[in-house]
Amino acid sequence: MPSPEILKDLTNIFGPERCKTAKEDLLTYSYDACIYEFLPEAVVFPKTTKETAALVMLAAANNLFITPRGSGSGLGAEALAKKGGIVICFSMMNRILEINRANRFAVVEPGVIISDLQKAVERLGLFYPPDPGSATVATMGGAVAMNSGGMRGVKYGVTRDYLLGLEIVLPSGEVMNTGTITAKDVTGYDLTRLICGSEGTLALVTRITVRLLPKPKTKRTLQVIYDSIEAAGDTVSNIIAAGIIPATLELMDRMIIKALEESAHLGLPLDAEAILLIDVDGDMENVERQAAQVAEFCKAQGAREIRVSASEKENEQLWTARRSAFGAVARLRPSCLIEDATVPVSVLTTTINKVKEICARNQVQVAVLAHAGDGNLHPLILFDQRDARELARVEKSMDEIVAYALSVGGTLSGEHGIGISKAKYLPQQLSTPSLRVMRTIKKAFDPQGILNPGSFLDWE
Amino acid sequence: MIISPELKEQVYHCIRCGLCLNSCPVYRQLCFEGASPRGKIQLIKKVLEGQLEASDHFGRLLGTCLLCETCSVTCPSGVKLDRIMKSMRAELIKTFGVSWEKRAVFHLLSSSHLLPFMMFWGRTLENPLRLLLPQRGRAGTIPYAKIPRLNAKPLIHQFPEVVTAAGQPKGRVLYFVGCATNYLFENVGRSLIRLLNRLEVEVIIPQEQMCCGFPICLAGARTTALKNIRHNLDLFDPQKVDAVIVDCATCGAALKREYPQLLEEMGEEKAAAAARRLAQKVLDISQYLARFELAQHLKPLTGKVTYHDPCHLLRTQGIKEEPRNVLRSIPELELIEMEGAEVCCGGGGVFQLDHPELASAITAKKIQTIRDTQADMVATGCPGCRLQIHGNLEDDPVEVFHPVELLAKAFS
Numbered sequence: 001m002p003s004p005e006i007l008k009d010l011t012n013i014f015g016p017e018r019c020k021t022a023k024e025d026l027l028t029y030s031y032d033a034c035i036y037e038f039l040p041e042a043v044v045f046p047k048t049t050k051e052t053a054a055l056v057m058l059a060a061a062n063n064l065f066i067t068p069r070g071s072g073s074g075l076g077a078e079a080l081a082k083k084g085g086i087v088i089c090f091s092m093m094n095r096i097l098e099i100n101r102a103n104r105f106a107v108v109e110p111g112v113i114i115s116d117l118q119k120a121v122e123r124l125g126l127f128y129p130p131d132p133g134s135a136t137v138a139t140m141g142g143a144v145a146m147n148s149g150g151m152r153g154v155k156y157g158v159t160r161d162y163l164l165g166l167e168i169v170l171p172s173g174e175v176m177n178t179g180t181i182t183a184k185d186v187t188g189y190d191l192t193r194l195i196c197g198s199e200g201t202l203a204l205v206t207r208i209t210v211r212l213l214p215k216p217k218t219k220r221t222l223q224v225i226y227d228s229i230e231a232a233g234d235t236v237s238n239i240i241a242a243g244i245i246p247a248t249l250e251l252m253d254r255m256i257i258k259a260l261e262e263s264a265h266l267g268l269p270l271d272a273e274a275i276l277l278i279d280v281d282g283d284m285e286n287v288e289r290q291a292a293q294v295a296e297f298c299k300a301q302g303a304r305e306i307r308v309s310a311s312e313k314e315n316e317q318l319w320t321a322r323r324s325a326f327g328a329v330a331r332l333r334p335s336c337l338i339e340d341a342t343v344p345v346s347v348l349t350t351t352i353n354k355v356k357e358i359c360a361r362n363q364v365q366v367a368v369l370a371h372a373g374d375g376n377l378h379p380l381i382l383f384d385q386r387d388a389r390e391l392a393r394v395e396k397s398m399d400e401i402v403a404y405a406l407s408v409g410g411t412l413s414g415e416h417g418i419g420i421s422k423a424k425y426l427p428q429q430l431s432t433p434s435l436r437v438m439r440t441i442k443k444a445f446d447p448q449g450i451l452n453p454g455s456f457l458d459w460e
Numbered sequence: 461m462i463i464s465p466e467l468k469e470q471v472y473h474c475i476r477c478g479l480c481l482n483s484c485p486v487y488r489q490l491c492f493e494g495a496s497p498r499g500k501i502q503l504i505k506k507v508l509e510g511q512l513e514a515s516d517h518f519g520r521l522l523g524t525c526l527l528c529e530t531c532s533v534t535c536p537s538g539v540k541l542d543r544i545m546k547s548m549r550a551e552l553i554k555t556f557g558v559s560w561e562k563r564a565v566f567h568l569l570s571s572s573h574l575l576p577f578m579m580f581w582g583r584t585l586e587n588p589l590r591l592l593l594p595q596r597g598r599a600g601t602i603p604y605a606k607i608p609r610l611n612a613k614p615l616i617h618q619f620p621e622v623v624t625a626a627g628q629p630k631g632r633v634l635y636f637v638g639c640a641t642n643y644l645f646e647n648v649g650r651s652l653i654r655l656l657n658r659l660e661v662e663v664i665i666p667q668e669q670m671c672c673g674f675p676i677c678l679a680g681a682r683t684t685a686l687k688n689i690r691h692n693l694d695l696f697d698p699q700k701v702d703a704v705i706v707d708c709a710t711c712g713a714a715l716k717r718e719y720p721q722l723l724e725e726m727g728e729e730k731a732a733a734a735a736r737r738l739a740q741k742v743l744d745i746s747q748y749l750a751r752f753e754l755a756q757h758l759k760p761l762t763g764k765v766t767y768h769d770p771c772h773l774l775r776t777q778g779i780k781e782e783p784r785n786v787l788r789s790i791p792e793l794e795l796i797e798m799e800g801a802e803v804c805c806g807g808g809g810v811f812q813l814d815h816p817e818l819a820s821a822i823t824a825k826k827i828q829t830i831r832d833t834q835a836d837m838v839a840t841g842c843p844g845c846r847l848q849i850h851g852n853l854e855d856d857p858v859e860v861f862h863p864v865e866l867l868a869k870a871f872s
Contacts, residue, residue: 020492020494022517023512023515024494024503024512024515024517024518024521025492025493025494025517027502027503027506027512028492028493028494028496028499028502028503029493031476031502032476033475033476033477033478034476043492045491045492071478071481071482072476072478072493073477073478089492089493091491091492092491092492094491111491113482115482134477134478134479136479136482136483137477137478137479137481137482138478262538263536263537263538264536323479324479324536325536326475326477326536327475327477327479327535327536327537328536328537330473330475330477330536330537331473331536331537331538334469334472334473334475335472335475336475384472385472386472
């Protein structure tokens with residue numbers, strides 16, 4: 001609990017409604033979409049950059065810890081008050097400030113929900129491509145802090161690729177702008193892209209300018225059904241190798257198919273070993289041609305059946321179901337950890353098999369989902385958090401999966417970030433000089449260490 | 461504890477993915493976690509684990525819920541959030557009791573004599589009383605002036621117990637007349653009976669029927685509601701009819717789902733079995749009408765109508781297309797879909813009385829989507845939604861109807 005003086009100052013800045021300290025309220029800010037819990041001492045909700053700066057100045061003057069948060073859909077405690085202190089939640093700072101058609105950019109506040117921005121720009125014939133599975137939950141501020149990727153990564157890249165500029169509040173309380181609204185910008189260090197993916201450890205993002213694309217004229221969703229997961233995995237590697245670039249290329253195994261079918265009743269084939277969900281987009285002619293090309297390709301790789309969605313509504317249902325995969329498998333067991341080790345796409349199949357082997361050996365239940373085109377695996381590990389022995393087996397499996405991914409040239413985390421769940425693996429991927437440079441950068445931004453303490457660089 | 465072991469275990473299946481957050485009209489408005497379904501479930505978990513006291517503030521947070529069930533249908537883990545929430549509300553009532561105002565209302569609704577008695581005096585005194593009300597006053601979000609007048613005579617008393625069809629009846633139904641139709645919206649009941657009569661269906665209206673009890677349950681006063689439930693189960697024998705017809709989304713939800721579930725949760729196995737038998741025969745009027753070729757009977761009705769999905773029809777009963785089909789069957793009537801027809805109107809029964817500001821902010825969005833369609837009529841199969849939408853339409857000339865009212869108008 002903050003001291004009465006601090007509390008008074010907080011209430012002065014935010015008013016009583018937007019400064020919460022009751023135990024019930026604090027408990028609801030103690031978690032994200034992962035298994036960890038840390039109780040903050042207060043939660044505040046800024047509506048302006050000025051309020052945000054005022055909070056940071058108060059925190060700097062009193063050495064208070066502050067941790068930024070959006071919707072709390074993170075998967076590694078990045079937005080939790082790991083060392084206590086104040087959570088600054090941007091959910092109420094959620095206006096779309098500008099959608100500029102002439103120069104194709106949009107300016108938003110950090111609390112805007114990603115899918116709300118997508119819908120708003122699509123109404124104007126524009127397109128914001130980054131599409132994480134949690135797009136209907138997560139905020140733009142969270143997406144910037146975590147550099148979220150998602151399902152369209154294979155063709156369109158990730159959040160970082162769409163950032164033009166940011167307004168940030170430094171841990172000193174100063175307000176600073178990075179980037180421009182122009183498509184090209186090489187003036188100085190690229191601080192925009194440094195803040196992006198910094199997991200809320202360098203600065204608070206209060207305004208975001210993103211680049212937009214013209215909306216693809218049409219798209220087609222193919223559901224490709226396989227009798228073996230190897231054939232599905234090989235198809236993915238071969239599609240990429242052949243130079244075909246679908247908009248999305250998602251792989252799901254038998255257990256995911258079953259869970260999705262149980263939750264959404266889409267008529268997915270329950271006897272299939274794997275399904276690839278493939279989107280092709282562009283103008284009509286191109287889409288027709290590409291869809292045929294992909295379908296033929298998949299057939300040649302041993303696909304059992306190819307279903308093409310008949311309508312936009314069917315597309316929508318399929319992707320809505322895919323978005324809920326994380327939750328849907330939680331029907332099977334109470335807890336679910338979602339891994340995101342990412343490997344070069346050429347070794348996708350061997351990695352999937354390795355993951356399955358590791359989990360089987362450790363007697364851990366696993367379902368495999370992947371943004372396959374990116375080599376971005378999402379093994380969903382199922383367990384019951386209340387069972388300590390099972391939890392230990394889960395941790396051991398994670399250790400082995402990470403070690404394997406790194407051994408084939410992959411990365412610890414493709415898109416979920418490090419937070420505290422992967423902090424212990426950091427030295428396995430980052431060299432001593434690399435960690436030193438990162439810590440020096442952190443110091444340059446936040447010499448007092450008040451912003452999001454206990455994060456990936458200093459978690460013990 | 462009223463929370464069943466099954467529901468308790470469900471709490472652990474919430475993996476906190478957050479998909480429910482932005483589906484929740486209340487969270488969308490308030491934007492803090494305690495108002496979200498995920499937040500509430502996590503707090504309930506803490507209470508069940510004994511880590512948090514079921515405090516006043518906890519109760520308040522739990523109260524900021526429309527019970528629109530959007531979270532339950534969105535939840536990929538299949539957590540039945542609305543059921544957990546209802547159980548917890550019932551639990552809280554044991555600790556904190558019910559406010560005197562609500563106690564009075566529930567007492568009325570659960571009494572077979574008091575309700576008609578009060579309604580009689582309400583009618584008799586209504587006009588002089590209205591003059592005494594402040595002109596700009598509101599009941600919750602609804603201006604006094606936009607509260608509909610009570611029926612001159614309860615609908616049940618306007619018809620004989622059995623409304624026979626001319627000749628050999630083509631069907632026989634029991635009609636469960638909800639309180640709203642009985643006391644407020646007589647035209648809905650009249651339209652329904654007239655339609656069925658013209659379709660040569662015999663309509664039986666048990667004169668002793670009581671309030672379905674759902675509004676009482678929703679607020680958590682389950683034991684009070686039991687009386688109504690038992691009485692209605694005794695009165696409605698599904699065996700001798702083709703269907704038990706309802707014209708109210710909430711009554712339908714009660715008879716089809718809430719009766720069996722609630723009785724099971726309360727361990728009333730015998731009554732639950734009777735409730736399950738009844739539930740199989742219950743049909744919303746829009747479902748029952750789908751059995752008939754309506755087109756041949758209908759004359760054109762010009763105008764533009766938009767349809768609002770009541771929570772208790774769409775989510776509780778899975779009824780989406782049937783009421784739209786009723787509207788589509790009317791020649792020349794143009795059905796325009798509003799954006800987000802499935803989003804709760806913000807009424808939520810007594811929610812709008814408890815949280816007028818919040819409710820009116822949610823309703824304002826609904827009203828805007830209605831205005832955007834430029835329709836001159838809104839159709840909806842729930843009297844609660846009807847009151848809420850009509851009450852918040854301000855000076856708009858848009859009128860709100862039950863689909864059967866429009867159908868009856870077009871019936872030649």
